[in-house]
Amino acid sequence: MRFYEYEAKDLLRRHGVPLPQSRLAHTAEEAAAAAAELGPVVLKSQVLSGGRMKAGGVKFADTPDEAAAATTEILEIAINGLRPVGVLAEEKRTITQEYFAAVTYDGRAKLPVIIFSDMGGIDIEEVAEQHPEHLSRTHFSAARPFSDYIAKNAVAAVGVTGNDLNALTRIVASLARIFLQYDLTLAEINPIGRLDDGAILALDSHMDMEAEARRTHQALLKELGVDDDDNRQARPPTPFEIAAAQLDAADPRGVAGNLTEFDGNLGLIIGAGGGSLTLFDAVRQAGGHPANYCEIGGNPSVSKAAALTKLICEQPKVEKIAVMMNVVSNTRVDIVARGVIKGCIEAGFDPSEKIAIFRIPGSWEEEGFAILDRYGVDYVDRSVSMHEAAARAVAKMQA
C-alpha cells in the first residue's frame, strides 16, 4: 500500500527527520494561502505514481497568484491514469547537493538493505549501472533493534564525511527504524537535499506498507486518514473489479476474486496463484483476448463460485468463459463445476454455450465431470494440458 508524499513526510516528521515547511492544498485558494505564508513555493501533485515532473505535476510559484494558477493546472493532470488528491505546497530552497536513501528487503539476502547514494534526484538504477562507486548497499538484521552505526556505514561507504555524514546518519537511521516499525516494504527519501545554508532536509519521499500488515497499523493509518477500503493500487479499480472484490470479501470460504479487468472478450475463471499466471499467458499465447484475470483457490462455496461466474458472464464484452486450473490439491472439482453452471444459468445463459472449456483435474473430478455432462459442458481431464485447453477455448471464440 503506497503512501502519498505528504503522508510519508508526516511519518518522517514524527520521527524527527528535518523537512521543509509545507502545506497540503486541495484547492487553488488553499495553495495561494500557503504561498502567502511560506513565500516562493514548489507545488507537487499528490498522486500515487512516479514521473510527476515529466507529466507536469510539479511547478514553481513565487506569488500566491502563481501558486493558485499552477495548482489549478496540476489538479487537472492525471498521471498514469491516477488523479491527484491534492497539491503539496512546500517552501522553495536552494539545493547544493542531493543524496538518495532507501530501505527495502533484499529477497536474495533475505534481509533488509539500505541503499545510499550521493547522486540523488536521478534514476537510481542508472546510478547503480553507471556509477556503482556512488552507491552503497548495506544489509542489516530485522531481528535486532536498529543500531545507528549501520546507517553511518551506509553513508560513509560512498565517501561522505564531515557534517553531512552525521546529519545523514541520523536521517537514514530514522528511515530504517520507520521501515521496521511500520512493516514497510519500501522507505525512500529522494532526494535528501543539502541547502545553501548547510542544512540537510528530506525533500521527497516514497513509502509502501505491506498490505498484510495494515491491520497491525490501523491506529497509525487512521491518524493519517487512510480508509480501510482505500486499496492504493497502481491504477484505480474498475466497477467490475470492485464488484469482484466485494463478493470475495462477502464469503470467507476460499478465494474467488483478485480480479483484474482487461479489454478482451473471453472471461476467465482460473486458479490459483501460479495456475492463473500460466493460464492467462496460455490464452494470450493462443491468440485469445482475456476479459479478466482472476484467482479461484482453496475451497470456495458453490454460491461464491456462482457469484463470480455470474458477474463475469454479465459483463457485456464477455462472449464466452473458460474455467481452468492446474491439477488441484484441495479445491473440489465438483463444487466449482456446480458453481460455474449455477452462475451461468443465473446470468441467463446456457452453460453448454457460454462455457468454452472446463479444465480442472483433481479431487472429486468424477462427480464434477458427471455434472458437466448433464449440462452438456465441454470439459477435459488432466491428459489435456493447460495450454491445450486454453487453445481450445480460444479456437471456439474464433469459430
Next chain:
Amino acid sequence: MSILVDENTTFIIQGITGREAVTMAREVLDYGSKLVGGVTPGRKGRDVHGVPVEDTVRALTERTRVDASVVSVPPGFAADAVLEAIDAGIKLVVVVTERIPRKQVAQFVEYAKQQGTRIIGPNCLGVISPGKSKVGGVGGANTERAFHPGRIGVMSRSGGMTVEIANSLSAAGLGVSTAVSIGGDAIIGSTYAELMPLFDADPDTHGIAIYSEPGGRAEYELADYMAQSGSKLPIVAFMAGRFMDEMPGMRFGHAGTIVEGKADTTAEKIANLEAAGISVAERIEDIPRLLRERLGETD
C-alpha cells in the same frame, strides 16, 4: 534416494485442529507419512485421526524424535509457531501459512539460519518424495496420480504448479525424486539455489524442473549457482506471468510476484536463465521433452 524427506521422516503439524490441517493430516496419513503428533494450544489430550494433540511443541519433542514440523496456523501466529519449532530443536520447518508480514519472515529466517534449521515456505504446499512421504498438503487426496516415483527434482514458487508439473513428468514416464513447493512470498526460507546442492548430491535425481514468476531475484541466484558450482544437472524452467512485463507495479498471483524494475520481468529472467544453460519451456508439456533432450534420451 530423495532430498529433505523420506520414508523415515517423522513430523508434526502445528495448528493441527484447523480445518485445512485436519484434511492435511488425513491425506499425509493415507499416503503413509509418519505424522507423529500435532500442536494446538489448549487442545492437549485430543487426537486428530488418531494423532495425539499437545499444547506445546516441546511436549512432543521430549517424548519422540521429530524431524520436521508443518506450520499451518493463521498469519498472526505463524512467526511465533516457527520460533517455537526452532527452539524445540526441529531442523526442518515447512511453513504453509500465507500472508505473514515480510518483516516477521525475515526475522524467523534469520534466526533459523543461526540455529541451523531449514525453512521451506512460507506460502507453500510442502515437500514430497513420491512413494516415500509427503510433508504438507501437496497433491491433496489424489497424490499418487500426479506424483510417480522417478528421477526429476521439482522446485516451484507455486504450490498448484508443483502438482501440474509433477503430473506432466509422471505422464511422460520420468517421475519425480522430490518435489519442493518453495513458496510464493518475497522472502522464502529456501530458494532454488539453496536446494540445488541437495539435488546435486542425490544420485537418483537426474534433472530438475522449476516453475518461476516475475519479481524477486531467485532465478538470478540459480543462474549464478549453475555458473559457479559446476553442477551437471540439466534444468528446464517454466516462466509464468509473461503478461506482467507490461504491467509494472501490479501484483498478481503471489505476494512476491510484481514487476518493479527491469530485473523483475520474465523477459529479463528468461534471457539470464538461458545464458546460464538453463532451458526455458514455452508450455508445461514441453518440460518432459526438453528434459529428455538434455539427458540425451531423444529418439
